[in-house]
């Protein structure tokens with residue numbers, strides 16, 4: 001049961017439009033793409049956690065397309081640990097905030 005207080009934001013017409021536009025503009029999972037995989041995206045994910053803030057929630061630039069697997073695994077871990085696991089094909093960390101990226 002999802003009890004997050006901002007859950008109602010996901011029921012707005014504005015979010016549904018934004019989500020549809022994101023998945024249309026970026027139809028493939030971004031994390032999978034970084035790993036050289038081609039996977040259809042199913043989730044419009046907030047890059048910076050919005051924590052209920054409508055400015056971040058409705059910011060199209062704060063969205064990325066992910067497949068469900070990536071969203072449920074990597075992303076959850078990122079939100080817990082503050083960094084992304086794994087690296088891309090060049091051996092660089094996937095996490096854009098990783099010190100190696102600086």
Ligand SMILES: [Zn+2]
Pocket residue numbers: 029030031032033039066067068069070071
């Ligand atoms: Zn994926």
